[in-house]
Amino acid sequence: MFSPEKGEISGPGEKPEEAEEAMPGEGPGEPEEVPAGEGEATPGGPEAIVEDWQKPEEPMESAPLEETEIPKEAIKIVITAEGFNPSTFEVKRNEKIILSVTSGDEWTHVFKFEAEQLSDVAVGVGPGETRAITFYAPAEPGEYPFFCDVPGHRGRGEEGKMIVK
Numbered sequence: 001m002f003s004p005e006k007g008e009i010s011g012p013g014e015k016p017e018e019a020e021e022a023m024p025g026e027g028p029g030e031p032e033e034v035p036a037g038e039g040e041a042t043p044g045g046p047e048a049i050v051e052d053w054q055k056p057e058e059p060m061e062s063a064p065l066e067e068t069e070i071p072k073e074a075i076k077i078v079i080t081a082e083g084f085n086p087s088t089f090e091v092k093r094n095e096k097i098i099l100s101v102t103s104g105d106e107w108t109h110v111f112k113f114e115a116e117q118l119s120d121v122a123v124g125v126g127p128g129e130t131r132a133i134t135f136y137a138p139a140e141p142g143e144y145p146f147f148c149d150v151p152g153h154r155g156r157g158e159e160g161k162m163i164v165k
């Protein structure tokens with residue numbers, strides 16, 4: 001909740017307890033800034049904070065998200081060594097799409113489209129991680145293949161396609 005300012009250790013009685021994490025060599029050690037979702041509700045205020053990853057004009061992946069942070073309307077894809085689940089999804093042309101990508105196993109996976117026009121729509125997730133991205137579906141109906149861009153992963157079946165109607 002409320003963390004004291006760093007840089008001043010005054011109490012000899014307190015000792016930091018989170019000295020080591022279970023897994024050494026784990027990646028990101030620094031806490032992501034967590035937007036304060038709570039607090040006093042400002043009635044009538046513009047409460048909808050649009051994060052960068054929610055802007056479809058310039059697709060960019062989000063920071064790791066908790067399940068509760070993923071919008072209900074998101075298309076959710078889980079990637080494991082078995083492949084994508086689901087491996088196919090359907091959207092309407094020009095539709096705004098929120099895609100959440102989860103690594104369902106202990107591997108890093110990278111969601112990516114083949115189409116040049118969708119090259120900005122890429123999401124890399126560490127083991128067990130979920131990130132999301134927002135983008136506009138192409139105007140042109142058709143099939144848009146996607147795959148996992150980690151070397152060797154596509155070859156073992158990590159691929160699928162988005163169908164634009």
Ligand SMILES: [Cu+2]
Pocket residue numbers: 079080107108109110148149150153154158
């Ligand atoms: Cu993969």
